[in-house]
Amino acid sequence: MSSVEATTDTRTVSRWEQLFDRSTRELLVGLLFAAPYLALFTVFLLYPLLKGLYMSLHEWNFLEPSKSTYVGLENYARLLEDPAFWNALWNTLEFVGMTVPLIVGISLVLALGLNKELKGSRVLQFIYFSPYVLTVSVVGIIWAQMFAQGGVGTQYLGWLFEGTPLNSKFWAMPAIVVTTVWWQAGFYFAVLLAARQNVPERLYEAARLDGAGPWRMFRDITLPHMKNALLFVVIASSIFQFQVFGQPYLMTKGGPVGSTETLVYYLYELGFQTRELGFGAAVGYTLLVILVGVSALNYVLVGTNDE
Amino acid sequence: MSNADTTQSLTDRLTDRDTQYRIALYAVMYGLAVVFFIPYWRMFQLSVTPMSVLSQGGFNWIPPELTFAVWQRYLVEEPIIYQWAFNTLTIASITTFLVLLVDSMIAFSITRLDWPGQGAILAVIMASFMIPGYVNIIPLYTLINDLGLMNSYWAIILPFAAGPLGVFLLVQFFRDIPEELEEAARLDGFSSLRIYARIILPLSTPILTALGLFVFIWSWNQFLWPLIVLNDDALYTLPIGVVTLRDVNALAPNVIMTSLALASLPLFIVFLLFQDKLISSVQMQAGTG
Amino acid sequence: MGRITIDNVRKEYDSDAGTIRAVDDVSLNVRDGEFLTIVGPSGSGKSTLLRMIAGLEDITGGEIRIDDTVVNDIAPQNRGVAMVFQNYALYPHMSVRQNMSYGLKLTTDLGDDEIRRRVEDTAEMMGIGDLLDKKPNNLSGGQQQRVATGRAIVRQPDVFLFDEPLSNLDAKLRLHMRTELQRIQEELETTAVYVTHDQTEAMTMSDRIVILNDGTIQQVGTPAEVYADPVNKFVADFIGSPSMNFFDVSLEEDVLYGDDFDYAIPSSFASVVRENARSDSLVLGIRPEHITVDTDGEDTVTATLDVLEHEGSDNYLYLSKGDTEWTVRVDGNTRFEWGETVEFSLPPEHLHVFDAETGENLVVEEGMTADVDSSSVTA
Numbered sequence: 001m002s003s004v005e006a007t008t009d010t011r012t013v014s015r016w017e018q019l020f021d022r023s024t025r026e027l028l029v030g031l032l033f034a035a036p037y038l039a040l041f042t043v044f045l046l047y048p049l050l051k052g053l054y055m056s057l058h059e060w061n062f063l064e065p066s067k068s069t070y071v072g073l074e075n076y077a078r079l080l081e082d083p084a085f086w087n088a089l090w091n092t093l094e095f096v097g098m099t100v101p102l103i104v105g106i107s108l109v110l111a112l113g114l115n116k117e118l119k120g121s122r123v124l125q126f127i128y129f130s131p132y133v134l135t136v137s138v139v140g141i142i143w144a145q146m147f148a149q150g151g152v153g154t155q156y157l158g159w160l161f162e163g164t165p166l167n168s169k170f171w172a173m174p175a176i177v178v179t180t181v182w183w184q185a186g187f188y189f190a191v192l193l194a195a196r197q198n199v200p201e202r203l204y205e206a207a208r209l210d211g212a213g214p215w216r217m218f219r220d221i222t223l224p225h226m227k228n229a230l231l232f233v234v235i236a237s238s239i240f241q242f243q244v245f246g247q248p249y250l251m252t253k254g255g256p257v258g259s260t261e262t263l264v265y266y267l268y269e270l271g272f273q274t275r276e277l278g279f280g281a282a283v284g285y286t287l288l289v290i291l292v293g294v295s296a297l298n299y300v301l302v303g304t305n306d307e
Numbered sequence: 308m309s310n311a312d313t314t315q316s317l318t319d320r321l322t323d324r325d326t327q328y329r330i331a332l333y334a335v336m337y338g339l340a341v342v343f344f345i346p347y348w349r350m351f352q353l354s355v356t357p358m359s360v361l362s363q364g365g366f367n368w369i370p371p372e373l374t375f376a377v378w379q380r381y382l383v384e385e386p387i388i389y390q391w392a393f394n395t396l397t398i399a400s401i402t403t404f405l406v407l408l409v410d411s412m413i414a415f416s417i418t419r420l421d422w423p424g425q426g427a428i429l430a431v432i433m434a435s436f437m438i439p440g441y442v443n444i445i446p447l448y449t450l451i452n453d454l455g456l457m458n459s460y461w462a463i464i465l466p467f468a469a470g471p472l473g474v475f476l477l478v479q480f481f482r483d484i485p486e487e488l489e490e491a492a493r494l495d496g497f498s499s500l501r502i503y504a505r506i507i508l509p510l511s512t513p514i515l516t517a518l519g520l521f522v523f524i525w526s527w528n529q530f531l532w533p534l535i536v537l538n539d540d541a542l543y544t545l546p547i548g549v550v551t552l553r554d555v556n557a558l559a560p561n562v563i564m565t566s567l568a569l570a571s572l573p574l575f576i577v578f579l580l581f582q583d584k585l586i587s588s589v590q591m592q593a594g595t596g
Numbered sequence: 597m598g599r600i601t602i603d604n605v606r607k608e609y610d611s612d613a614g615t616i617r618a619v620d621d622v623s624l625n626v627r628d629g630e631f632l633t634i635v636g637p638s639g640s641g642k643s644t645l646l647r648m649i650a651g652l653e654d655i656t657g658g659e660i661r662i663d664d665t666v667v668n669d670i671a672p673q674n675r676g677v678a679m680v681f682q683n684y685a686l687y688p689h690m691s692v693r694q695n696m697s698y699g700l701k702l703t704t705d706l707g708d709d710e711i712r713r714r715v716e717d718t719a720e721m722m723g724i725g726d727l728l729d730k731k732p733n734n735l736s737g738g739q740q741q742r743v744a745t746g747r748a749i750v751r752q753p754d755v756f757l758f759d760e761p762l763s764n765l766d767a768k769l770r771l772h773m774r775t776e777l778q779r780i781q782e783e784l785e786t787t788a789v790y791v792t793h794d795q796t797e798a799m800t801m802s803d804r805i806v807i808l809n810d811g812t813i814q815q816v817g818t819p820a821e822v823y824a825d826p827v828n829k830f831v832a833d834f835i836g837s838p839s840m841n842f843f844d845v846s847l848e849e850d851v852l853y854g855d856d857f858d859y860a861i862p863s864s865f866a867s868v869v870r871e872n873a874r875s876d877s878l879v880l881g882i883r884p885e886h887i888t889v890d891t892d893g894e895d896t897v898t899a900t901l902d903v904l905e906h907e908g909s910d911n912y913l914y915l916s917k918g919d920t921e922w923t924v925r926v927d928g929n930t931r932f933e934w935g936e937t938v939e940f941s942l943p944p945e946h947l948h949v950f951d952a953e954t955g956e957n958l959v960v961e962e963g964m965t966a967d968v969d970s971s972s973v974t975a
Contacts, residue, residue, distance in 0.1 A: 017669060022654055026422050029499045033416035034428065037409040037474065044447065044469035045435055052446035062449070106339075113336045126582060127340045130347075133574045133585075135528035135546040138567045141553055142346045145353070145560060152345060155366045182346065187589055194590040243441045246530045250550065264441050264531070271445040272535055280445045288442040295437050487685035490652050491747075496673030496702035509689040 052281045052288075060278035068278065075282035085283065087258055088266035091173065095262060096241045098177045099184075103237050104230065106185045111192035112222070125193075129186035136183070140250030143179040147251070153178075166252050169259045176247045176260055184240075188233045195229030196222065235298040242291060263287050354378065354564035361560060377565040388569050390541060391548040394460070395527055396573070398544060402464045402526040403519050410473035411515065415503045418481040419489060429478065432471045440470070444535065451536055462536040463544075467526055473518050476591065480514040481507060517588030520581055527574060545570040597663050598676075598754035598787030600626035600649060605658035607644050607811075618644045620811035621658070626755075626789060631781050633790045635798040636808035637834070643759055645808070646791045650679050650757050662754065673703050678748035679757040682764065684740045686732035686747070692719070693728040696747045703751070718750040721780070738769045745777065749784070756781065758790040762797065774801055795835050799823070807831050829955035832881050832948055838912065838923055841887075844952065845880045847873070852880055852949075856918035860895040862944050869949050869958050877952035884912065885925040886946035889938060897922075901936045913938065 020028065056075055058068040079085050110128050114121055131139065147153045147165045153175070154164050165171035199222060207217050223230075245264040248254050254261035254269075267287065270280035348368075353361075354377060356370040381388050417425045447466055456462040484507060492502050508515070530546045537543055543551065549563075549570045556562040578585060607619040619641040626632045634642045647653040649660060651672035660667050667675050678699070686695050696715045700706055706714070719725045722742045732740055741761065748756055761777070762770045778801050781788045792798055798805050799819045807814040807822060807830075815827045826832035832840050845852040850866040852859045859880075869878070890896075899915035899922055908928060915922040915938055924940060932938065949958045 014671070014674075017671060022669070023422075026420055030416045030420040030422035030425065033420065033499075033503070034413045034425075037413040038428070040409060040465060040469040041432065041435070041471070044450070044466040045438075045443070045471075046431075048443045048446040048450055049435075049438065051450065052443060055446055055449070065449070109335070110339065113332060116332060118333065118336060122582075124336055124340050125586070126578075127343050129582075129586060130575065130578060131343070133524055133528075133578045134571055135574075136530045137546045137550050138571050141549065141563060141567055142350050145563070146346060146349060150364060150366055152349060182343065190586045190589045194587075239439060243439055245441070267441070267444070268531065268535075271448065277445055277449065284442040284445055288438060291439050291442070292437050485683060485685065487681045487683050488687065490647075490650075490672075491679070491681060491685035492687070492698075493652065493672045494650060494677065494679050495699035497698075501702075506687060 052284055055278050055281035056285050058278045060276075060281070062275055062277050071278070075279045076286070078279065079282055079286060084258070084261070084266060085286075088261050088263045091258075091260060092242060092244070092262045094173060095177060095180075095244055096238055098174065099180050099241045100234060100237050102177065102181045103185050103188055103241075104233055106181060107188035107192050107233065108230070110185065110189040111196050112218075114189075114193060115196045128189050131183045132186040134183065136246030137250060139179060139183045140247050143175070143182070143247075144251045147175050167256055169256050172252050172256060172260045176244075176251060179247055179251065180241065180244065184237065188237060191233055192226065192229055195226045199225040231298075235295065238298075239291060239295055242294070243287075350564045350568055353560045354568055356561055358559060358561065377561050378569075380562075381565055381569055387540075388545075388548070388566065391543050391545045391570075392573060394542060395544040395546075398460050398463050399523050399527040401460065402467050403523045405464060405468045406470075406473050406522045407515055407519055409468060410477055410518075411508065411511070412503070414474055414477035414481050415507055418478055419484075419502070419507065420499065432474055436471050436475060441531065444532065448535055457536055458539050458542055460542075463526075463529065463533055466532070467522075467529070472592075473522065476514060476518055477511070480511055484510055514591065516584055517591050520577075520585050521588045521592070524574060524577070524585075545573075597628055598626075599628050599661075599663050600624075600755060600787065600789070601659075601661040602626075602645075602649075603659040603661070605645070605648065605660060606656045607641070607648060607653060608656045618811055619648070622808075622811070622813055623658075624806060624813065624816065626787055629785045629787055631778070631788045631790065631801060631803045632806065633792060633798040633802035633804075634806045634808055635792055635795055635834070638793060639810075640808045641811040642791045642793075642808045644811075646679075646757055646759055646789060649675075649755070649789060650677055651675050673699075676754040677757055678751040678753035678755075679759065680744050680748050680761040682760040684732070684744035684764075686740060686743055688732055691729050691731055692724065692735075692743050695732065695743060696728075696750050699747065699751050714750055714752075718746050722746040722749070737765055738773070741765060741769075741773060745780070749780065752786075754787065756786055756788040756790075758788065758792075760792055761790075763792070763794070770797075777801065796837060799835065805835075807834060809834075825957070825960055826948065827957050827960060829879060829881065829950040829957070832950070832957070836883055838884055838925075840881045840883050840948070841922055842950075843880045843920060845878050845949075846876050847878060847949075852878075854880065854920060856920040857897045857899075859897060859942060861947065865944055865947070865959065872951075872958040874951060875953060878958070879950040879952050879955075881948035881950060882942050882946055884923040887922070887924045887940050887942060889913075889924065889926055889930070889940045892941075894941075896939045896941050898937055898939045901932055901934055901938055904932055904934065 016025070055068075057070060057072060059071050059074075061067040114124060114128075118124065144166065145151050149164055151164075157165075160171065162168065165175040203221050203225075204217055207221055212220065243264050244262050245268060248260040248262055248265050249268070252260045254265050263283070264287070267280055267283045270276045270283060352368070352370055355373050355375060356367075357372050357374040357376070360367075360370055360372055416422075417429050451457060451462045451466075456465075488506060488510075489502055492506050497505065527544075528546060529544070533544050533547050534550075537547060540551070549566045552566045553563045602622055602624040605619060605622045606617065609616045609618060622641075622645060634645060636642045644653060648655050649662075649667075651667065651670065655668050662675055662677070687698070690698070693715055696718065697711050700711045700714065716725065716728070719728055722745060724739060724742045724746060727735060727739060727743070732743065735743065741764075745761070758777075762773050765773060774797060790797075790801065802819060804816060804818055805822050806816050809830050815822055815831045817825075822831060822835050826835060829842070833842070843854045843857075845854045847853075847866060847869055850860055850863045852861060897917075899917040899920070901913055902916050902921075903914040905912040905914070906928070910928050911926050911930060911932070913922075913924040913926060913932060915924060922940075924938075926932075947959075950956060951958060
């Protein structure tokens with residue numbers, strides 16, 4: 001049963017192989033496979049990024065870009081003196097500062113609770129997670145109604161504020177925070193639940209034999225094992241919440257008196273309402289620098305914690 | 308004898324504490340579930356409350372009268388929601404398909420083929436991971452405008468497909484597929500294209516499903532960007548459409564809420580069908596964070 | 597047909613520490629129908645060499661021919677070779693049948709019926725006929741191994757390439773598959789190149805063995821040759837289990853002087869050593885199974901028994917005197933006590949003397965030299 005078919009005549013070099021040597025072929029095929037994404041990446045991500053920098057150095061004329069004038073760092077200087085920018089930055093920090101701890105806390109409670117054997121845990125999981133699949137406009141509009149006259153929030157918490165929370169300089173931001181937590185907590189809950197389920201059960205058995213109570217087990221076993229997941233939750237939610245736009249746009253229009261105007265909202269107004277594109281690009285770049293700084297800092301923290 | 312007594316009472320106390328603990332656990336978990344559920348209930352409740360009740364003002368948990376008139380109106384009489392749903396579905400489907408295709412191709416090229424410069428390219432793509440999508444919107448807007456893509460699906464699809472998340476996830480996954488499989492395939496006469504299509508892709512179905520679901524949902528739910536590039540009623544996606552409906556029907560919460568419920572329904576069904584897949588896709592992303 | 601000619605083949609990698617030469621100027625001929633084993637420690641370049649034959653690695657320099665075709669630039673699938681991988685590399689999403697038929701579909705123009713027939717015949721031969729519709733993940737390790745081998749056989753290649761195909765099996769199954777693979781190769785008369793780090797596999801399965809170290813060929817020969825006449829200390833140490841005993845010695849007159857013993861050797865033997873030696877520092881080598889425990893030799897060595905190992909038919913004695921340790925194999929029936937002083941002799945026909953510096957065997961019989969080219973006589 002020695003082979004007849006696979007004789008020397010099959011041992012040939014194809015034309016394609018004659019034309020290029022092996023590494024050239026590999027390069028050509030490699031580039032061919034990489035090309036579609038690289039094209040998208042270059043045109044719709046890299047190019048705008050560079051163009052943004054260029055625009056931010058100009059007084060940009062949207063209708064006739066050739067008539068834009070170079071102004072150097074003037075846009076950035078103006079930015080630093082613009083009280084609206086500082087207001088937006090402050091509001092954003094306030095929002096992130098309230099939202100992230102609440103999200104982390106609630107998603108952790110949900111994850112730890114659901115890790116236990118509960119009747120109906122699938123239904124519970126569905127309810128906690130489901131807001132995450134909603135679009136921000138649905139979320140924003142429902143909660144705007146919840147906080148409107150005759151809404152649940154106003155009905156039961158009305159004694160806290162005059163009128164409705166969304167019309168109160170003090171309560172508008174917390175209302176947006178509550179909305180956001182409802183919308184987003186489920187996502188992070190799912191992350192933390194997986195992390196909790198990955199903690200080996202035998203560690204708890206060993207700890208129980210060592211005489212550890214629930215609090216000690218939480219502190220000495222659960223938390224250390226979930227550290228990376230918790231860090232992810234903190235970092236990812238900080239970066240995401242920093243770019244909050246839809247909720248204030250839909251619920252308060254940035255008001256009252258600019259008290260819920262966030263950075264991306266400010267950027268949106270500059271770009272698409274007042275059409276100050278050069279200045280807006282400078283705001284975008286500033287936001288970029290802030291966020292890259294935040295995530296770089298976080299990467300350093302995570303990196304050193306990983307060891 | 309006395310020894311046995313103490314152990315007895317100890318286990319009694321333990322089970323007692325255990326029971327209390329479980330009661331507290333149920334109370335907290337179901338309590339939170341009820342709180343989480345209230346917005347849904349209000350949406351549904353208001354959508355079936357007739358205007359006559361709403362205009363009286365006042366607050367109800369359960370409407371005194373029921374009507375499905377508004378549901379009927381948007382499901383049967385005014386098909387605008389269908390148009391929006393179709394737009395959203397088209398955009399989300401094309402985006403998902405495109406992302407899975409081009410991301411898996413480049414991930415294959417980077418992890419399974421060997422050519423100079425691939426490391427540098429991967430590094431640039433990974434670095435762009437740190438750039439949040441929204442900061443680019445102004446230059447991107449001028450680009451879309453220059454390309455004449457305003458008011459088209461592509462204005463939404465193409466920038467989304469340029470994102471690096473999928474490349475990142477797939478590169479991680481493809482790297483772990485054993486090299487020997489590919490070598491066996493080469494000896495069997497597979498071309499690179501066939502290795503990609505017949506070996507790598509079929510072996511990656513879990514991650515492709517996860518990524519696909521995720522991209523679909525994200526793309527479906529986009530808000531700010533479509534708001535900027537779509538200015539034509541007929542082209543709106545559901546997230547934008549419901550906002551215009553609210554602005555038009557500001558005084559009719561039942562209309563608003565019905566439109567919200569209808570807009571949310573498709574993804575709710577997707578979620579119901581793929582609950583486990585979707586949740587594990589969320590977890591997969593975190594694993595790479 | 598399946599002759600392989602390897603001419604001055606090199607493989608170099610670039611790494612952070614400069615260029616690494618994995619295979620260094622290797623020349624070798626594999627005869628048609630031969631079972632040739634390449635054996636060596638990890639990092640010796642044996643897998644790299646095999647993968648160059650397969651076409652999975654580029655050849656940095658030199659030439660590989662299969663029959664009369666230079667295959668350096670020929671794609672793997674067109675070389676007429678089939679390979680069995682260490683981890684089997686079965687396509688997990690395809691059934692056994694699909695796994696086995698894929699290569700035929702892509703590299704031949706056989707019809708579906710012919711492919712089906714061939715796959716079924718091969719499966720029958722491998723004893724996996726009833727597994728054809730299962731997925732690899734549902735098979736045991738041994739079954740997966742058979743499928744992997746079957747996938748190679750069904751291609752009816754000119755050359756089989758095996759890359760440590762048995763190393764993932766448990767000991768008993770490995771023994772069984774060893775004879776099975778030999779049987780199949782003999783039946784098909786297809787050239788086989790087999791890579792392993794396990795010298796026992798190499799000794800039991802091969803027509804000829806190639807011993808590779810640091811990318812260079814140490815010796816090529818039949819199992820009997822490399823066992824009886826290792827060209828250097830490396831081969832002597834690598835082949836045979838347990839390993840050969842080695843002692844640093846010097847030669848004065850006709851007596852070898854070790855640290856804790858001296859031993860007289862025939863003067864003809866001594867003169868050969870003296871003739872070939874380039875320095876005074878020598879290494880004496882003798883296999884545990886060649887040491888004879890008796891008192892009637894012309895000269896004897898004594899040492900104290902430290903450990904006695906029963907291995908069924910054989911006993912292994914671990915002896916010592918001063919810092920010098922001996923391993924001796926004796927019949928399983930002989931009785932020894934711990935602490936006993938044992939007297940033994942070293943039959944001169946089994947003695948090996950190596951240059952301490954180069955490791956070269958100073959007493960190699962004529963016609964059994966390590967001349968690599970001797971294998972190319974048949975080419």
